[in-house]
Amino acid sequence: MKLTEAKLQFVSSWGAFGSHWGINRTMAQIHALLMVSPDPLTQDDLMEQLNISRGNVNMNIRDLITWGLVDRVILPGERREYFTAEKDIWKVATQIIKERKKRELDPMLKLLSQLEKIDGDKKDKDVKQFVETIGGIKKLGLQADKMLDVMVKADENWFLAGIMKMFK
Amino acid sequence: MKLTEAKLQFVSSWGAFGSHWGINRTMAQIHALLMVSPDPLTQDDLMEQLNISRGNVNMNIRDLITWGLVDRVILPGERREYFTAEKDIWKVATQIIKERKKRELDPMLKLLSQLEKIDGDKKDKDVKQFVETIGGIKKLGLQADKMLDVMVKADENWFLAGIMKMFK
DNA sequence: TTGAATTTTCAAAATATTTTGAAAATTAAT
DNA sequence: ATTAATTTTCAAAATATTTTGAAAATTCAA
Structure with a gap:
């Protein structure tokens, strides 16, 4: 299996898994994607890779931050915010x-x-x-x-x- | 606090609690009510005490049975089915x-x-x-x-x- | 058998949750 | 200060889940 396919599979399964535990599908998917991404991603990356709207990304990212599972990252010289998930x-x-x-x-x-x-x-x-x-x-x-x-x-x-x- | 009020409170909270864990509110409420009921109850008892429809009771009871949390009880000389929850x-x-x-x-x-x-x-x-x-x-x-x-x-x-x- | 009591099913209705997208707010470079 | 980039908000729309209720199926006593 190729990486791209495996990532897709993981993100989708993690979303379904999460929804059995009172976590909404999209939040779990964003978390999954960030966990397997070595570098921080922007809201636009997430929108594109998960095919979801900007508002959806924004709300769920904020939620993940209050859960302490995702951090905002400011890259020097970059205007946009990046996000990264705890990997441990x-x-x-x-x-x-x-x-x-x-x-x-x-x-x-x-x-x-x-x-x-x-x-x-x-x-x-x-x-x-x-x-x-x-x-x-x-x-x-x-x-x-x-x-x-x-x-x-x-x-x-x-x-x-x-x-x-x-x-x- | 009086028993009736406490039961109501417990049933309602247990329902809300369950919904954070991927269990639907009504199923959790039925389970809660059966756990605090010393004697088995009928579908009609549950309908009345929880203000829910017959179909709803029936579906969720069956689900609870497949989870192994509730048992059908046949009382001698009674036509209707009774239900009881594991108390331990x-x-x-x-x-x-x-x-x-x-x-x-x-x-x-x-x-x-x-x-x-x-x-x-x-x-x-x-x-x-x-x-x-x-x-x-x-x-x-x-x-x-x-x-x-x-x-x-x-x-x-x-x-x-x-x-x-x-x-x- | 028959038929009354009871349980089960499931399409439609009601409710709840999630998602969208565009406007408003914020931010930061000029 | 101005403005363009970016983030946030939130009402409305879309989607998903739960609930209803009446018809169908089943059960069992007579």
Whole structure:
């Protein structure tokens, strides 16, 4: 397979993959393209290579920047802005984990803590089931939270070594 | 807070949470409601409590069943079908992990392996960056795959104990 | 069998999300 | 300051997803 074809295939699959994870197709495609591009690209490069409008590129690029996955690059003597993606996949993963934890897991745990404090007869089976389910989810969430925290702080080698040892 | 209000809050939040993870709002809500319901519910119960149509309930329930998160229950002497959700949150989590791994991670790893075998000059920086990026993603994916495999096979106590020990 | 109860299907409608593109805003060189 | 290049915004259009509801299929008791 030729590079051009492989890139196309990767970008398209990464877009489809992303959309199963609540990330919009185009944002995932832009990210994919930047990850396999050794040099920074302009908005026009992205428009052309992905066949999408300027506004679309601009919005999604800004989103990727707030996710901490893409950086603006100013090339000396160049008027236009360039964009580049973090290439270290471990950093990409920890960045995504960090953000999703902050945006989704933490608020959910906060809510669960409130819902646990429901008032009602603990003998009532509906109350009992509710409290148990909420409690169970919260417990699992806290474990995940703790695990992700440590992963994010650790560096790659530590993680790989630890995982390898732990899981044979 | 009263049970009814808390249930409503949980169901609604769980729906919103799910939609950040590629799960449709209604499916997540049905799942949430069944998780906090001690007794099995009928399609009519779900229609009424969530204010959704019969067809909607039916489709999403079937989907939840193929995910292995909900079971049909036949109550003796009853004509209608009842539905119940797995209440053990650890089993819920491993079931979801197992399915998503099968549906998404495994196919992605297969694709990455093919894309790695690209032909072209390894000196070319575009080729080099492509191969490195794909290789990095594949490596991380394989690690995740291995880790999830073990988690899914392990039981809750083992997991909690292991995590606690590993992550202090 | 028959037929009433129940479940399933799926085309059409409703809703939600994404994309476009051109106007407005910004930037920086002259 | 002026202006041309570039970026940003956002209402409208296009597209995608979800939901409805009624008809068809299925189930099961009589």
